Amino acid sequence: MSIASWTRRSLFAATAMTMATAGGVMVAAVPSALAQTPEGVLIVGQIAEPKSLDPAAVTAVNDFRILVNVYEGLVRYRSGTLEVEPQLATDWTISEDGTEYTFTLREGVTFHDGTPFDAEAVKFNFDRMLDENHPFHDTGPFPLAFFFSAVQETVVVDPMTVRFRLDSPYAPFLSNLAYPTGLIVSPAAVEANGADFGRNPVGTGPFRFAEWRANEAVVVERNGDYWGEAAGSEAVVFRPITDANTRVAEMLAGGIDMMVEVPPTSLSQFGGDGFEIAEQAGPHLWFLILNTKEGPASDVRVRQALNYAIDKEAIVNDVLEGTADVAAGPTPPAFAWAYNEALQPYPHDPEKAKALLAEAGADGAELTFFVTEGGSGMLDPVAMGTAIQADLAEVGLDVKIETYEWNTFLGEVNPGLEGKADMAEMAWMTNDPDTLPYLALRTDASPDKGGFNSGYYSNETVDELLEAARGATDQDERARLYREMQTIVQEDAPWVFVANWKQNAVTSDRVENFRLEPSFLLQLQSVVKN
Amino acid sequence: MANYILKRLVYAVPVLLGITIIVFLIMAAIPGDPATAILGSYATPENVEKLNRDLGLDKPLVQRYLIWLVNMLGGDFGRSFSLNRPVLDEILERFAATLVLAGTSFVLCSLAGILAGTVSAARQYGAADRLITFTVLIGISVPSFFLGMMMILLFAVKLRWLPVSGMYAIYGGGDLPDLLAHLVMPALALSAVATGVIARLARSAVLEVLRQDYIRTARAKGLGETRVIAGHALRAAMVSIIPVLGIQAGFVLSGAVYIEMVFQWPGVGRMLVEAILKRDILLVQGGVVFVAGCYVLFNIAVDVAQSLLDPRIRT
Numbered sequence: 001m002s003i004a005s006w007t008r009r010s011l012f013a014a015t016a017m018t019m020a021t022a023g024g025v026m027v028a029a030v031p032s033a034l035a036q037t038p039e040g041v042l043i044v045g046q047i048a049e050p051k052s053l054d055p056a057a058v059t060a061v062n063d064f065r066i067l068v069n070v071y072e073g074l075v076r077y078r079s080g081t082l083e084v085e086p087q088l089a090t091d092w093t094i095s096e097d098g099t100e101y102t103f104t105l106r107e108g109v110t111f112h113d114g115t116p117f118d119a120e121a122v123k124f125n126f127d128r129m130l131d132e133n134h135p136f137h138d139t140g141p142f143p144l145a146f147f148f149s150a151v152q153e154t155v156v157v158d159p160m161t162v163r164f165r166l167d168s169p170y171a172p173f174l175s176n177l178a179y180p181t182g183l184i185v186s187p188a189a190v191e192a193n194g195a196d197f198g199r200n201p202v203g204t205g206p207f208r209f210a211e212w213r214a215n216e217a218v219v220v221e222r223n224g225d226y227w228g229e230a231a232g233s234e235a236v237v238f239r240p241i242t243d244a245n246t247r248v249a250e251m252l253a254g255g256i257d258m259m260v261e262v263p264p265t266s267l268s269q270f271g272g273d274g275f276e277i278a279e280q281a282g283p284h285l286w287f288l289i290l291n292t293k294e295g296p297a298s299d300v301r302v303r304q305a306l307n308y309a310i311d312k313e314a315i316v317n318d319v320l321e322g323t324a325d326v327a328a329g330p331t332p333p334a335f336a337w338a339y340n341e342a343l344q345p346y347p348h349d350p351e352k353a354k355a356l357l358a359e360a361g362a363d364g365a366e367l368t369f370f371v372t373e374g375g376s377g378m379l380d381p382v383a384m385g386t387a388i389q390a391d392l393a394e395v396g397l398d399v400k401i402e403t404y405e406w407n408t409f410l411g412e413v414n415p416g417l418e419g420k421a422d423m424a425e426m427a428w429m430t431n432d433p434d435t436l437p438y439l440a441l442r443t444d445a446s447p448d449k450g451g452f453n454s455g456y457y458s459n460e461t462v463d464e465l466l467e468a469a470r471g472a473t474d475q476d477e478r479a480r481l482y483r484e485m486q487t488i489v490q491e492d493a494p495w496v497f498v499a500n501w502k503q504n505a506v507t508s509d510r511v512e513n514f515r516l517e518p519s520f521l522l523q524l525q526s527v528v529k530n
Numbered sequence: 531m532a533n534y535i536l537k538r539l540v541y542a543v544p545v546l547l548g549i550t551i552i553v554f555l556i557m558a559a560i561p562g563d564p565a566t567a568i569l570g571s572y573a574t575p576e577n578v579e580k581l582n583r584d585l586g587l588d589k590p591l592v593q594r595y596l597i598w599l600v601n602m603l604g605g606d607f608g609r610s611f612s613l614n615r616p617v618l619d620e621i622l623e624r625f626a627a628t629l630v631l632a633g634t635s636f637v638l639c640s641l642a643g644i645l646a647g648t649v650s651a652a653r654q655y656g657a658a659d660r661l662i663t664f665t666v667l668i669g670i671s672v673p674s675f676f677l678g679m680m681m682i683l684l685f686a687v688k689l690r691w692l693p694v695s696g697m698y699a700i701y702g703g704g705d706l707p708d709l710l711a712h713l714v715m716p717a718l719a720l721s722a723v724a725t726g727v728i729a730r731l732a733r734s735a736v737l738e739v740l741r742q743d744y745i746r747t748a749r750a751k752g753l754g755e756t757r758v759i760a761g762h763a764l765r766a767a768m769v770s771i772i773p774v775l776g777i778q779a780g781f782v783l784s785g786a787v788y789i790e791m792v793f794q795w796p797g798v799g800r801m802l803v804e805a806i807l808k809r810d811i812l813l814v815q816g817g818v819v820f821v822a823g824c825y826v827l828f829n830i831a832v833d834v835a836q837s838l839l840d841p842r843i844r845t
Contacts, residue, residue: 037700037701038701038702041701043700043701048804049613049804051612051613051614052614054614057614059568059569059572140584141581141584141585143565143568143569143572143577143581144572146572146577195614198614199614199615214613214615214620214623214796215623215624215796215801216696216697216698216700216796217700237700237701239696239700240794241695241794242791242794242800242804243695243791243792243794245679245792246682246694246695246792246793246794249682249683249686249687249694249695250694250695252687253686253687253690253693253694254690255693255694255695255700405562406562406807407561407562407563407566407567407807407809408560408561408562410562410566410573411561411562411563411566412561414566414573414574414575415575439574447575450574450575450576451574452574
């Protein structure tokens with residue numbers, strides 16, 4: 001009996017004490033002053049925790065934003081363009097038949113762990129990704145290794161020369177090398193850390209990895225031994241802040257110096273003093289896949305009518321608040337060298353759309369429309385889908401929307417729209433003008449052949465142009481082929497071309513020398529934080 | 531007592547086993563596989579198949595379940611493929627953060643709820659009662675994530691008294707005052723609803739007891755009202771309040787999901803939401819099993835506490 005009452009009393013006492021202590025410290029905490037972010041340290045608000053800092057193992061732009069500051073590739077995109085220039089390689093030659101790429105490497109470059117960068121290191125990197133028998137292939141999986149699937153062999157010619165042998169001419173090879181999947185890691189560090197290399201990254205870049213506090217921050221510091229111009233900031237801190245509203249609040253409150261992917265509706269909050277908004281159109285296309293195999297959209301007049309009926313200006317200006325441009329064709333203008341300037345977007349012309357629909361006998365047709373709730377590069381897909389539905393109702397089309405969560409959506413759309421839908425939303429970000437049309441517009445890229453041509457578009461001339469462009473090594477010749485392809489595809493309208501996204505970022509006025517790149521990568525080497 | 535606890539623990543085993551089966555089947559049944567989530571736009575059937583093979587997801591369902599279960603019994607929860615680290619490390623780290631947040635909120639809502647309810651009961655239909663009832667109604671009605679966002683706007687963005695989000699300052703923090711500064715807003719936002727529920731229940735429980743004969747006796751023998759309420763009425767009312775505290779602890783823990791998203795608290799709720807979106811099967815499964823295990827243990831603890839207060843329950 002006495003034990004019971006003792007227990008009861010002590011339970012009360014313990015509870016009361018805990019409560020009082022908790023209450024007390026909560027009050028004590030309130031006046032603690034807020035520290036400003038320190039000078040020389042740039043704090044970047046990212047959209048998610050990185051998966052890994054092993055460039056061969058990751059696929060997300062979010063992770064690439066960190067990687068390109070720690071690692072370097074043989075080549076990189078020249079600032080402000082999507083054209084390739086030397087980085088760890090100083091020079092290269094391409095054989096006549098386009099199957100041998102020989103790179104001369106930069107002398108005197110060392111990895112952050114002190115080991116030298118040479119041809120053996122390059123070979124190690126590509127063998128690790130591509131050779132299933134490589135001792136460190138198990139540090140993967142390497143989901144984007146197929147970027148280099150044309151590589152048959154990587155040969156060390158001499159310590160400062162490396163040669164790639166391709167199984168067939170593959171023109172996007174150089175720009176794929178400039179993509180983050182081609183960033184070069186330290187072989188010694190992979191050997192030392194194995195599968196944990198992704199948390200202990202070692203590269204040759206202007207910043208060296210310092211610390212990764214899970215779910216809090218990744219910290220990189222200036223590399224004092226960098227071969228090029230030293231970084232402008234002592235350190236950069238990447239903070240994952242997944243909730244967009246919270247990211248905006250942190251920026252407004254001064255908790256971060258820079259944020260990426262500002263929600264369109266929040267941009268106006270940064271219009272005043274103290275903030276700078278940066279915008280940059282990138283290699284992005286937001287479009288509707290049309291089912292060209294069956295149903296109303298199998299008629300080219302209906303597909304053109306859809307392009308005329310949808311008010312793209314209203315979508316980019318009102319739904320997206322000006323964070324995108326109207327798209328004219330299948331290739332984003334960011335690929336300046338390959339873009340067909342003569343192409344004009346389909347104007348918003350409901351009358352013409354109605355006439356075309358009547359001609360095709362499709363007025364009043366019912367269309368099933370797959371919409372996603374959100375996903376990589378999809379911008380504001382529900383609002384955009386609803387706006388499109390309303391525009392099509394105006395020309396007499398009865399559009400039924402079916403909405404799916406992103407992964408489910410991909411599972412529905414990628415296998416093809418046949419028997420399921422007449423149109424579906426989609427967006428792509430690529431690094432070469434070859435990628436999207438080659439994977440999504442060729443006859444041989446249909447879903448049953450492992451491609452992304454979910455609307456079954458087929459045009460022999462387009463097929464030939466794309467194959468020829470992939471095999472050509474001369475950039476001017478490639479550009480000519482792509483421009484011709486764009487004209488045909490726009491006319492055939494296998495897609496509704498809607499928008500090219502402009503990536504944005506906000507910086508505080510303490511940040512200098514910042515610019516966004518068309519590649520959507522975040523190059524912070526010359527950024528100064530005051 | 532030991533027997534009682536042991537019996538409850540044994541009963542928990544089939545519950546947990548059932549949970550492992552359910553969560554495993556749900557993750558197997560939901561559309562969209564991890565390889566598609568990882569590859570995104572590049573998810574060709576060929577790439578998906580290869581990646582699934584690399585991830586060990588090409589084995590039969592039953593085999594995958596048994597491998598997972600046996601490994602887990604040995605303490606190996608597998609490796610998260612969205613975070614590329616052991617699942618258990620991630621869960622333990624995240625759960626510690628959730629415990630700090632949910633624990634503080636639970637203490638806050640218990641303290642404030644019982645206090646408000648008791649005062650309300652003691653002053654039934656008085657001004658204090660009306661004020662408390664009104665406040666409690668607001669507390670119950672406002673969604674916690676909305677309250678959280680409004681607090682951020684006022685205290686972090688406008689007044690700049692408190693940091694917006696996270697658990698520690700990125701630079702120069704890491705000590706207790708820093709943690710507390712980050713904890714104030716999420717803890718208050720998270721405890722609002724539970725405080726209201728507990729206050730309402732405490733009020734009716736105390737009122738119920740105040741009608742009992744022994745309270746009249748206590749008053750008749752000349753005890754002060756404070757002693758009557760605190761010493762006699764509240765103690766007796768605790769028997770019906772404690773089970774509600776247990777239920778509210780569950781709500782606080784699950785409500786932490788929203789609050790963790792709004793305040794970017796590195797807790798287990800936010801981890802689960804992100805893991806589901808990325809189809810990180812092992813992380814979701816491990817996380818759910820771990821949280822469910824904690825629920826079960828907590829419920830046992832509540833029942834034990836109750837039986838300490840009221841020996842009649844111990845059967």
